[in-house]
Amino acid sequence: MDLSLLALPSDTWTRSAACLGLPPEAVFARRPAEAAPALTACARCPVARQCEQTVAPASSWFDGVCAGRLWHNGRAVALTRRPRRRAAT
DSSP: OOGGGGGOOTTSGGGGOTTTTOOHHHHTOSSHHHHHHHHHHHHTOTTHHHHHHHHOTTTTTOOEEETTEEEETTEEOOOOOOOOOOOOO
16 A cells, blocks of 8 residues: 555545544454454445545555455455354244
């Protein structure tokens, strides 16, 4: 990732990003549990499309959360949900 993206002027689309203010450990996490706050923010983010276009995770070997997905080395990670336990009857 181009680290200059972190120093964008405050009047850009990044000012509207739902992840603004989250710790870098969440945004650049490699594990789903650590990335959960950023993934949750992405779900309601009004600028997710601009984020994905700017970061270009698939072509920049990005690690972290971008546009609602967790990325490792530029590949989207399939997030699996744990099966729900059935209530005892």
